Amino acid sequence: MERMTFRLMFRKMRHHLPQLIGIGLLVMVGTAFFVTLYTIYLSYDRRANELFINQCYADVTFYGSFDEYDVAAVESSEGITLARGRIVHDFRNGDIILRAVSLTDEINIPYIHEGTLPSASNECALLKKHAQAHGTGVGDTIVLQGKSLRVTAIVASPEYVYMVQNERAMMARPDRFGVVFVTNDFFNGTYNEIAALGEITKDEAEIIGESIGAARTVTQDNQVNKVLFREDLKQIRTFSYIFPLVFAFLIVMVIYVMIKRTLALERRQIGVCKALGMTEGRLLLLYIAQTAVVALLGAVFGCVAAALLCDTIIGFFSVMFEVPGLAYEFYPVLCGCVILAFMALSAVSVLIGARKVLSPMPAELMRPRMPSGGKQILLEKAAFLWKRLSFNTRYALKSALRNKGRFFAVLLGMCGSCALLTFALGFFNSAEYTQTAYFDGFANYDVMMEISPMPMEMAHPVEEKFDVINRALMIPVKIDGDEYPLLVVEENFDMQRIDTSRIRDGVLIPRHYARKWNVEAGDTLRINDADVTVTAVFEQNFGLSIYTGYDYVKEIIRDFVPVYNVIFARGADISELKDLSLRYSFSYSTLPDDKNSFASLMESLNTLIWFMLACAVILGLTVLYAVGLMNLSSREYEYMFMGVMGYSLKNIMNAHIKETLIQLVIAIPFGFALGYGILNVVKTAFSSDNFVLSAAKYNESYAYAGIAVILMSALVAVVSGFYVNRLNIVEGLKVINE
Amino acid sequence: MNLYTLQSLSKDYGEGDSLVRALRNVNLEIPSGKFVVILGASGSGKSTLLNMLGCMDNPTSGRIFFEGTDITSYNKRQMTQFRKTTIGFVFQSYNLLPDLSAIENVEISTEMAGLSRKDAEYALALVGLSERAGHFPGQLSGGEQQRVSIARAIAKRPRVLLCDEPTGALDFETGIKILEVIKQIHMEQGTSVLLVTHSQEIAKIADIVIRMRSGEIISVTGNAEPVEPCEVVW
Structure with a gap:
């Protein structure tokens, strides 16, 4: 652009400064919103994956009861490069659940924020979020199962980016749930988990799991921690698009309206410029440049605002997850693309509004515009x-x-x-x-207890402590290759409001699953290797499960032995649960x-x-x-x-x-x-x-x-x-x- | 070779009942290097003719040859180039760009023609406005604005100066000064001038007077002894 045209452009901008400021503001807010959330998305993705890789997040975890031979068997399996046995146990102390995890070298290594990993049985490393919630630091002492442990490190863990106890539990408050990493000699007994590294598929992992008698085999991608990570990423990205899209649409509209009006006002000047030999392209550039400059400034300020906002927003997100090093990072490509996108958007808006107006011959442009003929509006036709x-x-x-x-x-x-x-x-x-x-x-229960499987004819000692109890069996089933929880309940089950009259003839599924599998009530669903009838679809927001009865479950699982591993209860003092859970070794929420x-x-x-x-x-x-x-x-x-x-x-x-x-x-x-x-x-x-x-x-x-x-x-x-x-x-x- | 040769030139506006025939089958030859006045009453088609000559508008039919080249066959780009390098326009209502100062209004023209700022300063000096170079159109009188307009037109050293009622919006004394400037440029630089007016008196300063009525040329007369602008009274 030549010097005079450039000067003319800036001088012309003064005439519609409020509108240009408005457009700049919209661009700025749109950019700030998008860049903030998208930067968080990118940083979170990057930092979390770094954590997973650097800290050797287990590719597969086997749950059950194992010894050294099982660990060796896993390690020698095809596709597995490393396997370590460990013991994980939840201890409740009042309202607080502390999960003790025995340290494994080279797998699921805690990331050290401060201090050194424990080397003796009276030492521990504490997950940062829990430590922060309680103001615990290195050198402090915590009590776990009656033992005093000195905190030697404050750590993060690839397994506990999210403070979730298990698949069915809500995300825990950091002051109520914590993870304590201890040395192997803290525990006595057999391993209850084997963590392994290797490039294997879910099916291959399950075969290995079966070979060692694992109760459950969970690959990294199916770990609740990883699932939540993926979902959060998706949510943050979705959020980042919504507002900017609305903003972009309105920016186009405002620029279009503004340029139409500006060109109408400057029609004669445009004619003069054309008479002087200015080309249509240059004229177009003159107007495009005005909005593009504003878009550029708005987008740059938006990027700066994002840089200022990012850490604050990350602070709010960090209530949900904790990843070391997650902070604002400058992504030049992202900022560049957003700036260019808004500049292009403004240019396109001008093009749409100006293209036709600039094309007439100079003589026509310099003549006063023909007044537009008045038209009757619809209401005028209703003369009365x-x-x-x-x-x-x-x-x-x-x-x-x-x-x-x-x-x-x-x-x-x-x-x-x-x-x-x-x-x-x-x-x-x-x-x-x-x-x-x-x-x-x-939900219509006070407490849900997960116990070791018990035959139906046997009563769990905890049952007598409650006024009302319901037994259920939680087992994983496979649908389309993925694992889902199936809750087998009795017909008198009333701890969750489902229509138990339908459990005799089939399964009840949450609406979310129904949409996912594209089935409705009355349709057939393939679970494991059986075709089962969906008898009802219902709304469920947390702990989604498929429900069926003890009779019908035999259609799904051959050789089914009626047992229960979950007790729902209400009507008792739940403060007693701590002692009960210790005495009878069960977890509860x-x-x-x-x-x-x-x-x-x-x-x-x-x-x-x-x-x-x-x-x-x-x-x-x-x-x-x-x-x-x-x-x-x-x-x-x-x-x-x-x-x-x-x-x-x-x-x-x-x-x-x-x-x-x-x-x-x-x-x-x-x-x-x-x-x-x-x-x-x-x-x-x-x-x-x-x-x-x-x-x-x-x-x-x-x-x-x-x-x-x-x-x-x-x-x-x-x-x-x-x-x-x-x-x-x-x-x-x-x-x-x- | 003639500066312009017009063959059966017509221009219509509108259509149907609202059809206006602004030019009707105009045939004309305009020699080079002359001061030509196109004289006619309002609505006679003189401004339309000027627009056609300056590639400001397309004729409905007919041809215009500029120094032997058919400019009616030009595409948009060629027409723009023609206006940029060959033609200088002076309009009745000055048409200065309000966002640019006097010198900048001239400079935008020289810049487009690939000339320097000095050419713009020279042109402004030629119309006697060097001292008002930094003033914006809103700060200049009508006469000053028209002089800037002339400077803008001549700064790129056009072959032809097309002036559409350049004194129409000015008082008598200022009008005379403007005519003097135009005449001076014609004499000193040898620029052909085509000036549109409805004033019989102003026509006296021309070498050739073309009279128009209802879109037609009614006469083309030579003026053996053109008068000086200062001798004109209207």
Whole structure:
């Protein structure tokens, strides 16, 4: 671009500075949102994988009872390069569960944040999140099963990026659950886990597991820790796209409207430039460069904002996971791509708006534009109604539709803002609803205890401690090659609200599974090697399982021996459970604990929700103000003329408000629908085989979103009032812009 | 060789009932190096003709030859190039770019033509506005703006200067000064000038006067003794 054209470009930018600032702001917020979340996505992916690789995260873990021979057998298996036996045991101390894990060299190595790994039986390393929650540091002492252990290291573990006890448990609060790494001589007894490294498939791992009599074989990809990691990655990425997409759409709209109006105003100047020999391409560049410069600045500021925000957002995410070294990292390619994408977006928007306007011959451009012929609006055709409207209302209705570009831009601004507000509030509602639906609606037990399998005719000693108990059997089954939990229950089972009358003739499955396997009630599902009937589909949000009865399970598992390994119970003092669990060696989880864990997890998402709400408000205000200002400046002459004719500011504002009301009436319902649509998209990304988010919106959220959009419009109307009030009738009538 | 040769040139605007025939079958030869005035009342088609000559618009039919080359067969790019290098325009309403100062308005033209800033400064000096170079159009009087417009047109040293009612928006005294500047450029630089006006008096300064009415040429007369702009009164 030549020097003068360059200078002209910057000088021209002054004329629509508010709109350009608006566009810049939208680009900045869109960029900040996207770059922040995508940077977290990339950093998390990178850092977590580094942790998995560097700390030799076991490729497969066998659960059962093993000795050195079993370990050797695994190690000598094809595909396995290394195997180590270990003992893992949960100890409960009041509300706190401490999991003791015997250290294995070269596999599942703890990452040392501080200190050195324990070398004696009275030493331990403590997982950082638990240590932080209790203010424990290196040199402090903790008590585990009556033994005092000196903390020699604060560590992270590739197995415990997420504080999850097992597949069926909720993510634990760090103050309630911790992992303690101890030396082998802390325990006496046989190994209950073998961790192995190697490149083997799930099927090959299971064959090895069977050969050593493992109760369960879990490959790394199926470990709850890894599953949660993958799901979180997916969720963060999905989240990162939503807002910027809405922002991008509105940026296109605002630029389109702005450029159309600018070109209409500068039509003669364009003609002059063409008469002087300026090419269409150069003219196009002159306008493209204006928005591209703004997009560049907005995107660069957005990247800077992302750099500032990233660590704070990572801080909120770290409630859910802990990966050493996870912090803001500058990804030049990401930032470069985002900057280029927004610049390209702005260029395309100008191209769409300017292409036709720039093509006429200079003589045509220098002639005044033919006034567009007035058209009747639909309502005018209903003469009986139209005649009854006041002039003010008729003027408002016709004004609203006079410039369709600006009308739709305002509509989209209101609609987009309303949609994002509805989505953000709806996300909050969904979390709350999901919590209520499961903990207050579906679950009907106080405690769930996982015991060693017992024959049905034998009563577990813990049963007598509770008023009501239900027995069940939790066993893994295979569907489409993947493992899912099957809960075998008796017909009197009432600890979870499922229709037990249907367990006689088939299986009951959660809706999430039904969608995943594309089956409905009445369809046939292949479980293990048997075709079974799906008798019902129900909603379940946590601990998703397939349910069936003790009679029907024989159709699925040949040679089934009726045993139970889970006891659901209610109606007793659960504080006794600690002693009972120690005495009878079982693990348990209580519903209030799980509820608290989920609530605290959701609390950590509140900041993200506030971030989204702020973005939605910025979007709404920016679009409404930028386009509103264009509307006002294009009608300046009209308003001044109305002033001359004796129309008061109140009358003008009445018409303006009526026009805004028409737009609100159209935009808000669409905003609600769009917001709900986005929520449903996000809901899918947030749902997994462990947790299903139910999309829910409470009426008050619709009300809040609607009110927020109305308030934004009111604020813009007030600003418009000041603008109209300041118009100088005498001077203004000398200039007609449009 | 003639500067311009026009063959059966017509220009229509609109269609159907709203059809306006701005030029009707115009045939004309304009010699090189002359000060030509195109004279006619409002709506006679003189500005339309000027636009055709400057490749500012396409004719509906007919041909225009510029020094023997058919410029009506030019594509958009060639037309732009023609305007950029060969033609200088002076408009009735000055049409300066409000965001550029006086010197910048001239410079944008020289820059496009591949000339230097000095050429722009020289042109501005030629119209006597060196001291107002840094002023923006909004800070200049009508006469000054028109002089900047002339400087912009002549700075790229065009072969032809097309002036569309250059005094139309000016008071008498300023108008005379503008005509003097145009005449001076014609005399000193040998630039062919085609000036559109509705004033019989201004036509007296021309070498050739082309009279138009209703889109047609009604006469082409030579002026044996053109008067000086300062002698004109209207």
